[in-house]
Amino acid sequence: MNQRLIATDEAGYGPQLGPLVIASTCWDLDGSEDPAALFAGIEEGFELPGLGRVRIGDSKKLFSPKKSGGLRGLEIAMLSVAALVSSKRVDSLAKWLDLISPESSQTLAKTRWFANLNEAFPIDLDSPADMVPVRDAVSSFWQTEAVHLQAASATILPAAAFNTICDAVGNKATLLSEQTVSLVMPQILQCDAEQVEVFSDKHGGRAYYGGLLQHFFPDGQVAIELETRQVSSYRIELGSRTIRWHFTAKGDSFAPVALASMVAKYTRERLMDVFNAYWQAQVPGLRPTAGYPGDAGRFIGEIGEAITRQKLADHELVRSR
Template sequence: MVFHQVDSSRQIIIGMDEAGYGPKLGPLVIAVSAWSMPKRLTVEDLWTQLDDVLTNKLASRDKRLHVGDSKQVYSSTKGIASLERSVLSLMAACQIRSLNLTEPAEFFTLLTELLGKGLPASFSRQPWYDSCSISLPLKARLIELSEGLIQLNRSFQKCELQLEQMQVDVVCPERFNSLIQQYGNKSEVLTRLSMALVKDFIPPKSVDCQVLADKHGGRSRYLPYLLDAFPDRFLLTERESQEQSRYRDDSLSLSFSVKSERFLPVAVASMTAKYVREVCMEAFNRYWKLRTPEVKPTKGYPVDAARFRQQIDRSWEELQLPESILWRDR
């Protein structure tokens, strides 16, 4: 990971979050957003610094980008347009190459770039991804995204802030089930995958870095996983409680907190993970609607997932694929 213009007067802030931890259908998505900013600013300052372009409390007729906990920005009743407008504008500000805002983008091309190392093999074994093309944006307008990008760039320049990188890990059911068999429970899988994703974003020891993340289930002790991910670091435990677990060495601090989406970098990661999962579910539902016209779309959560699984049963049997490709064990 290369950070631009990072010197002794600047610091790196990394936010991390997930979407899709609870469903039985569709992927678990983990996302990070990595920022560089002057040391004179704190992460709490970012909402004020970017108040002219971002808000976490969107009011009627407010033209700013809505950024916050993905559950506040998006719901089935609200629709995806606001979430999409914010996420794609931020991706454009991050200079995601496959998103130029002059024409629609192909989702799986964008996803390949966000994954950093290409689509995992499990994607090609899922016909709902392999046979589907999704054009973005789904609901937002390109002109809105272009306007959002202009405003973001102006505000970033004013406060000397840079959104350096956005990246995701998409864990489809087949891989998820395999990891559950290996590690025994979902919390263990989430923590290990999160550490594997974030470790590539940690800058050299000469650069101050702060990692902010939500709690992983009920876990309060993260030090063994951190020592495994960062073997060259001498991390000490500052606090371990139900509200927050915090660790640090001379230049790196890591915090796992309840309601961490109150921090802008975590909120952006939360929304990115949610958006990627929602578009994956859009592809999934489109595929099954073609094969089983009477089936209603699903978000994949347990009760509705069981309904959906029953409705597609005949079509699923025709595919003659392993159940692990479709259904999560936990």
């Protein structure tokens, strides 16, 4: 393996309530083929014994919030990730968060509505007692001579952390860009691959990322390869290493980005379930929310008395942008 490929995406950029989740998948490649060709088989999916088909694609299409078992499509893939990248059994939401985002899980534990993360993992899918067949099946597709999934990682920002960072950097598009680069920097710098390719979905319609990358690679030479409405691509020369970073509109059509999108979406949906359960315990009969503008206002109004009782400041619960 002589090339590293990292892909990123987010879930929860638009809502006023709940966390922003930025996720990445990290792969090592043999470098002899075009990445699109290497990942063609992964995009087609594969069968897991007793569980169903692993599908990698648009997380919004794989998640059905109004249907019973709506997380099943995402959970088959998440169980596959957990089986492959962890030697320990991941059987709770807390352990899932420890796997993908150990620092974020500690931050979440300090937020009262995320204090109880002992929910089962998975919830819409029967977890097999023996994970070895799952690991073997996934390995034959995601750990071949040509492709090797190394890790899935995430940064999770609840409202208070989101607001603090957003106030410091000035807007949420910059927050998303800086947090995305910060997430993948260790995966870039701690490997010995001379060629690194990073694929990200575009951030809030932003078209120019050269200054951002130069800030994070002060010793590197950043060159613009392409800046259009669809794609912004950059080459960073860092000593003997070449890093190419691509920001693409609708980037989750590429399997590694799609899997990052699925990790982010699944993690946010599970955390929103915990968030809603907490407030439903405070206000019996409360309808859950996905946190988007409009319904967020309804939800905040209905929990108003509970907010007052708990002496919560707005910035702890509601995003300012």
